[in-house]
Amino acid sequence: MNTRRGTGAAAPHRVLVLGAGYAGMSAAIQLAARTKGREDVEVTVVNARERFTERLRLHMVATGQRLAELSIPELLEGTDARFVRGWVTAVDAEARTVRIDDDRGLRYDTLVYGLGGVADTTAVPGVEEHAYTLDGAQDAELLADRLARLAGHGGGTVVVGGSGLTGVESAAEIAERHPELTVVLLGREEPGAAMHPKARAYLRSALERLGVRVRCGVEVRKVLPDSVELADGEGVAADVVLWTAGTRTSPLAGAAGLTVDERGRVVTDATLRSVSHPEVYAVGDAAAVRQPYGAMHGTCQSGMPTGVHAAVSIVRALRGRRPRPFRFGYYHTPVSLGRHDAVVQFTRPDDSPRRVYLTGRRAAWYKETVTASPWPTWGRMKKMPASGALWPTGGRFTRIRRAR
Numbered sequence: 001m002n003t004r005r006g007t008g009a010a011a012p013h014r015v016l017v018l019g020a021g022y023a024g025m026s027a028a029i030q031l032a033a034r035t036k037g038r039e040d041v042e043v044t045v046v047n048a049r050e051r052f053t054e055r056l057r058l059h060m061v062a063t064g065q066r067l068a069e070l071s072i073p074e075l076l077e078g079t080d081a082r083f084v085r086g087w088v089t090a091v092d093a094e095a096r097t098v099r100i101d102d103d104r105g106l107r108y109d110t111l112v113y114g115l116g117g118v119a120d121t122t123a124v125p126g127v128e129e130h131a132y133t134l135d136g137a138q139d140a141e142l143l144a145d146r147l148a149r150l151a152g153h154g155g156g157t158v159v160v161g162g163s164g165l166t167g168v169e170s171a172a173e174i175a176e177r178h179p180e181l182t183v184v185l186l187g188r189e190e191p192g193a194a195m196h197p198k199a200r201a202y203l204r205s206a207l208e209r210l211g212v213r214v215r216c217g218v219e220v221r222k223v224l225p226d227s228v229e230l231a232d233g234e235g236v237a238a239d240v241v242l243w244t245a246g247t248r249t250s251p252l253a254g255a256a257g258l259t260v261d262e263r264g265r266v267v268t269d270a271t272l273r274s275v276s277h278p279e280v281y282a283v284g285d286a287a288a289v290r291q292p293y294g295a296m297h298g299t300c301q302s303g304m305p306t307g308v309h310a311a312v313s314i315v316r317a318l319r320g321r322r323p324r325p326f327r328f329g330y331y332h333t334p335v336s337l338g339r340h341d342a343v344v345q346f347t348r349p350d351d352s353p354r355r356v357y358l359t360g361r362r363a364a365w366y367k368e369t370v371t372a373s374p375w376p377t378w379g380r381m382k383k384m385p386a387s388g389a390l391w392p393t394g395g396r397f398t399r400i401r402r403a404r
């Protein structure tokens, strides 16, 4: 057992949470609440910014809408958790240290890896140089400035690359906020491809109503300063390109020698621990988590439970108990279509669509309620940790059958 030099007292167990997004914050608050007053545990949270990035609202930021100031250190007040603002530049999984801004080092006994993901700007030439992304608040603010200038000069064309849900929400928001701009949504799949046909048809008609030109079944080959080039050689004029197609994660985990998948996500066991380094838990978009129905995809709805589960497991392990398997079943896909319309597709635990869906103002209200819920959830969790530890576990969809 470690001892504090000179005192003979046992050194505290150091838990380091990297990334205070939806998953990392859930882990940090849950841990802070469950270890409050304990001298044998030390919780430290590292994040690039003090202000919480509401990633679910970045398409709103990109159209100039102002968001609430949500301070991570303020939320942690009243707990014993420490906040460190900084950019993680390296993880040394053997020495169990993390480098911050290249010149500071932090040690850990247990690591919670929650650095999230960003748009994949590497797969298509020109994206890195010429396209905007919604990776963080600053990226979204840069796009907001550009769109405001373009609209102020009488109009222009915005191409949104990627017809997944982030692309759909962004195209709708830009078209609603800047009716003088032409918005073109380009992608392989039909918008709302995974939805029930009726919900998908609603989504398509809402995009049409907003004036979004949808071109699906196309492949972008290159992004140029003033256009995008499709696989068949056709050029689509673009004053601005927003890239939302595909995601990748930070190379830090792979560089540290942790087992990662092809997108750089940390491969976890059933309890969310790294398969190569069990003292590392991976959560949110940075984790490759499997359920009996298949690989989970990155969402806030699943990311928050992974964070809470990791925290509960760490507290169990500190008591000498084994962590439990993580079980999660999806229940909805809420998609905003501007500020007054939305589609909420209810799903089975494996994320396949049910027949039930909401549209219009009721759906917009539902979407807003869900989007606004994490911050108050964490406020409650600080006082009552068990209040954040409830989510649909997926029933038979996630039950592991044991061989008889």
Ligand SMILES: Cc1cc2nc3c(=O)[nH]c(=O)nc-3n(C[C@H](O)[C@H](O)[C@H](O)COP(=O)(O)OP(=O)(O)OC[C@H]3O[C@@H](n4cnc5c(N)ncnc54)[C@H](O)[C@@H]3O)c2cc1C
Binding pocket: 018, 019, 020, 021, 022, 023, 024, 025, 046, 047, 048, 049, 053, 055, 056, 057, 058, 059, 086, 087, 088, 089, 114, 115, 116, 117, 134, 136, 166, 169, 250, 283, 284, 285, 286, 298, 299, 300, 301, 302, 303, 334, 335
């Ligand atoms: C416009 C948009 C709309 C979306 N809408 C929905 C939706 O409606 N529903 C849904 O479920 N999902 C939605 N998503 C996806 C959702 O935002 C992600 O799945 C979710 O944010 C994942 O949470 P996370 O904690 O893993 O990562 P993040 O929320 O991305 O948090 C990662 C944190 O780590 C920090 N970080 C990263 N690298 C470093 C580093 N090297 N050093 C220090 N800090 C670092 C980041 O600053 C950030 O604070 C949307 C995404 C976008 C872009």
